[in-house]
Amino acid sequence: MAYDDTWLIVPVYNEGPVVEGLVRDALQTFPNIVCVDDGSQDESAECILRAGAHLVRHPVNLGQGAALQTGIEYARRQPGARYFVTFDADGQHQVVDVQRMLVRLRDGEVDIVVGTRFHDSTRHIPLTKRILLRTVVMLSPRLRMLDLTDAHNGLRAFNRTVADQMNITHNGMGHASEIIDMVRRHSWRIAEEPVTILYTEYSKAKGQSVVNGVNIVFESVLRSGSRR
Amino acid sequence: MLIQYLLLIAVGWFLVFFLRHHGTTRAAAGAKLCFVAFVAFSVYAVLRPDDISVLAHWLGVGRGTDLLVYGIAAGFACASINTFLRFKELEVRYAQLARAMALRDGTSGPLEESGDLGQHASDEA
Numbered sequence: 467m468a469y470d471d472t473w474l475i476v477p478v479y480n481e482g483p484v485v486e487g488l489v490r491d492a493l494q495t496f497p498n499i500v501c502v503d504d505g506s507q508d509e510s511a512e513c514i515l516r517a518g519a520h521l522v523r524h525p526v527n528l529g530q531g532a533a534l535q536t537g538i539e540y541a542r543r544q545p546g547a548r549y550f551v552t553f554d555a556d557g558q559h560q561v562v563d564v565q566r567m568l569v570r571l572r573d574g575e576v577d578i579v580v581g582t583r584f585h586d587s588t589r590h591i592p593l594t595k596r597i598l599l600r601t602v603v604m605l606s607p608r609l610r611m612l613d614l615t616d617a618h619n620g621l622r623a624f625n626r627t628v629a630d631q632m633n634i635t636h637n638g639m640g641h642a643s644e645i646i647d648m649v650r651r652h653s654w655r656i657a658e659e660p661v662t663i664l665y666t667e668y669s670k671a672k673g674q675s676v677v678n679g680v681n682i683v684f685e686s687v688l689r690s691g692s693r694r
Numbered sequence: 695m696l697i698q699y700l701l702l703i704a705v706g707w708f709l710v711f712f713l714r715h716h717g718t719t720r721a722a723a724g725a726k727l728c729f730v731a732f733v734a735f736s737v738y739a740v741l742r743p744d745d746i747s748v749l750a751h752w753l754g755v756g757r758g759t760d761l762l763v764y765g766i767a768a769g770f771a772c773a774s775i776n777t778f779l780r781f782k783e784l785e786v787r788y789a790q791l792a793r794a795m796a797l798r799d800g801t802s803g804p805l806e807e808s809g810d811l812g813q814h815a816s817d818e819a
Contacts, residue, residue, distance in 0.1 A: 502796070520802040524792050532789045536796055543797075635786050 471548040472568060474499040475537030476519070477530050481555040482508035484668060488557055489517035495561050498547070500540050502533040531641030535634040542629045550629045554620040556668060563661040567623040570657060577654040578628050580614070581621035581661035592665060605683070608646055612656055618642045621661055628654055638681065697753040697764065705768045709775055716779045725776060732769050736762075 474492060478485055478501050485501065492499055499519040503511045505527035514521045522540050524533065534552055541547050549571055553559050559581075567579040583591055584599075591599075602617045603609045609617055622645070624632075631652050634641045649656050708728075715721040739746045739762055746758030755761045 500800075515801070518802075520800060522796045522800040524796050526792055528789050528792055532793065535789075536793045539793065540797055540800055635789075637785055637789050 469496045469568070470498070471546055472496055472498060472551065473541035473544065473547050473549070474551050474553050474564070475534060475541055476501045476553050476555050477504060477533035477537060478502060478506060478510050478514065478555045479504040479527065479530070479533070480506045480508045480510060482506070482510045482513055484557050485510055485555050486513035486517045488555060489514060489519045492553070492561055493518055495565070496551075498541075498544065500537050501555070502537040502540070504528060504530070504533040529637035530639060531634045531644070532637040534641060535632070538629055538632050538634075542626070547629075548626050549623060550625075551623045552620060557666055558663045559621045560662055560664070563621060563659065564623060567621075567659045567661075570659065571623055571625055575655065576657040578622060578624040578649065578656050579659050580616070580656065581619040581663075582614070582616035582658040583619060583661060583663045584615040585660035591663070602643075602683075606643070606646070608650055612646065612649060614646070614656070614658060616658070617646065619661070619663075624654075628652075640681070697750075697755045697761070700753065701764055701768060705771055708768075708772045712772065712775055712779065716776075717783065725772075728769075728772065732765070735765065 474496050476485075476489070476492075476499060481488075489499055489501065501510075501514040501519045501521055503514065503521060503523045505524045511521060511523055520540070522536055524536065537552070538550060541550055549568060551564050551567070553564065563581060567581070570576060570579050599616060599618060603615060606617065609615075618639075619642075631654075632645075632648065634644055636644045648654070711724065712721060715724075739758065743758055746761060748758075750756065750758045750761035753761065755764065
């Protein structure tokens with residue numbers, strides 16, 4: 467299958483050690499990759515260009531949510547872009563999972579496919595992470611209503627409709643809940659796809675901490691209060 | 695005590711009001727009116743502490759000082775929320791500005807060995 471109409475959006479913040487290999491690897495399948503360098507202080511930008519991806523650079527660090535939005539806006543300006551995939555730069559995500567998600571999108575039954583790591587055995591997920599993610603789902607009526615099991619999976623694939631309407635305003639990590647909120651507001655058809663998350667030492671060191679969960683919950687509560 | 699209910703209702707109402715109407719002219723005017731009322735109340739409390747004590751007594755608070763403390767606590771909560779929302783708003787604008795710059799200078803690799811990054815970006819633009 468040709469993926470000329472698909473754009474991979476990779477937010478990058480100080481991922482110098484891994485990003486070049488990741489981009490080279492993904493480019494073998496997906497010819498269109500845009501990396502958003504979120505004000506990295508290391509050599510991430512040079513690595514991205516060397517690997518041959520498109521590069522957009524935030525002049526200052528804004529956060530992952532802002533980087534995703536920038537990447538989406540860049541990708542949707544590109545001629546022929548029909549499918550969009552958000553993909554983490556720390557090597558957690560697999561190209562084969564993306565391919566499966568795209569098959570479902572192309573079928574036209576759904577607008578957005580999000581990855582879930584909660585399927586079959588969940589032993590490979592670190593315990594604290596498992597508890598945190600389960601709690602988020604338990605506390606969120608929206609997630610339960612949409613029948614979703616994994617709120618904060620960075621792997622998502624969506625079509626043009628979703629990309630055009632996507633407007634992430636939470637610069638930090640609160641964007642995952644914000645996207646779920648948009649699903650409900652815009653009535654996007656959503657589905658989950660089981661994916662494998664590789665918890666390497668590198669990605670574990672960079673991943674979201676439990677402490678960050680507090681920030682996410684606080685921001686979500688205020689956001690639901692401030693809806694006009 | 696009457697004051698407890700009054701305070702809780704007032705603070706709750708203010709929070710909802712500011713959250714829902716933040717950024718509108720009405721909310722801005724409301725915040726300014728609250729501020730003026732707060733200053734007027736403080737000045738009055740300094741000039742006529744006995745009146746405040748009477749008022750406190752009516753409301754079921756022991757002393758005028760307590761009433762003032764409650765008022766300050768409620769005012770502080772509102773001010774904090776307002777500041778938080780203001781910061782959020784600025785953050786969004788700041789992100790939009792940075793995004794506009796980033797998108798303008800977007801480029802694609804691979805990087806030429808000779809040229810530096812900034813040069814490369816402007817060549818493409």
